Amino acid sequence: MKSTKHLGGIEMSETLASSLKTLLKETFEGPGNEGSYYTDSKPNTGVFGTLDGLTAEDASRSINGSTIAAHSDHTRYYLWVIRSMINGTDFEKDWEESWTIATVDEVKWAEIREELHKEYVSLFAEIDTIDLGKWLTNVNATIAHSAYHLGALRQMIKSLEIEKKYNI
Numbered sequence: 001m002k003s004t005k006h007l008g009g010i011e012m013s014e015t016l017a018s019s020l021k022t023l024l025k026e027t028f029e030g031p032g033n034e035g036s037y038y039t040d041s042k043p044n045t046g047v048f049g050t051l052d053g054l055t056a057e058d059a060s061r062s063i064n065g066s067t068i069a070a071h072s073d074h075t076r077y078y079l080w081v082i083r084s085m086i087n088g089t090d091f092e093k094d095w096e097e098s099w100t101i102a103t104v105d106e107v108k109w110a111e112i113r114e115e116l117h118k119e120y121v122s123l124f125a126e127i128d129t130i131d132l133g134k135w136l137t138n139v140n141a142t143i144a145h146s147a148y149h150l151g152a153l154r155q156m157i158k159s160l161e162i163e164k165k166y167n168i
Contacts, residue, residue, distance in 0.1 A: 016132055016136075017127050017128055017132065020127050020132075020136075020139050020140070020143070021124060021127050021128075022037070023037060023038075023143050024120070024123070024124055024127070024139075024142070024143055024146075025046075025124065026038065026039055026046060027039075027046055027047060027143055027146045027147050027150055028046045028047045028048055028117075028120045028146065029046045029048060029049075030042075030043060030044055030045045030046035030048075030049050031045065031046075038147065039150070046150065047072075047075065047116070047120075047146065047149070047150050047153065048113075048116075048117065050150065050153050050154055050157065051068070051072060051113055051153070054068060054109075054157070055106070055109070056069075056104045056105050056106045056108070056109040058160055059072070059104055059109050059112075060102065060103040060104050060109075061160060061163070062102070063156045063159045063160060064156070064159070066099070066156075067101070067102055067103075068153060068156050068157070068160075069101050069102070069103075069104045069108075069109060069112060070099050070100075070101045070102065071149050071152055071153055071156070072112050072113065072116055072149075072153070073098065073101045073112045073115075073116075074098045074099055074149065075116060075145075075146055075149045076112065076115050076116040076119050077095075077097075077098035078098070078142065078145055078146070079116070079119035079120060079122075079123055079142065079146070080119050081093055082123065082138050082139070082141075082142050083119065083122055083123050083126065085138065086126060086130055086135055086138070123139075123142065127139065
C-alpha cells in the first residue's frame with residue numbers, strides 16, 4: 001500500500017506529491033513522453049530548454065524594460081525563498097533586489113542558469129519530504145509563478161528573434 005500524508009484532516013496519498021512534481025518538472029524540464037499538461041508537447045519547452053542556447057548578450061538585451069537574465073534570476077530567487085521558508089531559514093525577502101540584474105557576461109549567465117537548476121532540483125526532491133498540509137499553497141504558487149515566467153521568457157525570446165531577423 002502507498003504511504004499517505006495527512007492534509008487538513010483528509011488522508012492524502014502520494015498522488016498529490018506526484019502531481020506537484022509532474023507540473024513542476026514540466027515547467028522546468030518540459031513535458032515527458034506521455035504528453036503535456038500546459039506547455040508545448042515538443043522537447044525543450046520548459047524553462048531550461050527555453051534558456052538553452054541563449055548567449056549572455058541575448059540574456060542581457062532589454063526587452064519591454066527587462067531582460068531574460070533578470071527573469072531567470074528572479075525565478076531562481078523565488079525558488080530559493082520558498083525553499084528557505086520551508087526549511088525554516090530566517091531571512092528578509094528582497095523582491096526588488098531579485099530584479100536588479102540587467103547585463104551579464106557568459107560566466108554570470110552560466111551561474112544564473114546553474115543556480116536556477118540547483119534550486120529547482122532541491123525543491124523537486126523536497127516535495128516528497130515536506131508537510132504538504134502546511135506548504136501546499138506555497139508549492140502551487142511556485143509552479144504558477146514559474147510557469148508565468150516561462151511564458152514571459154518565451155515571449156521575450158520571440159521578440160529577440162524578431163529584433164535579430166530585422167536588425168532592430
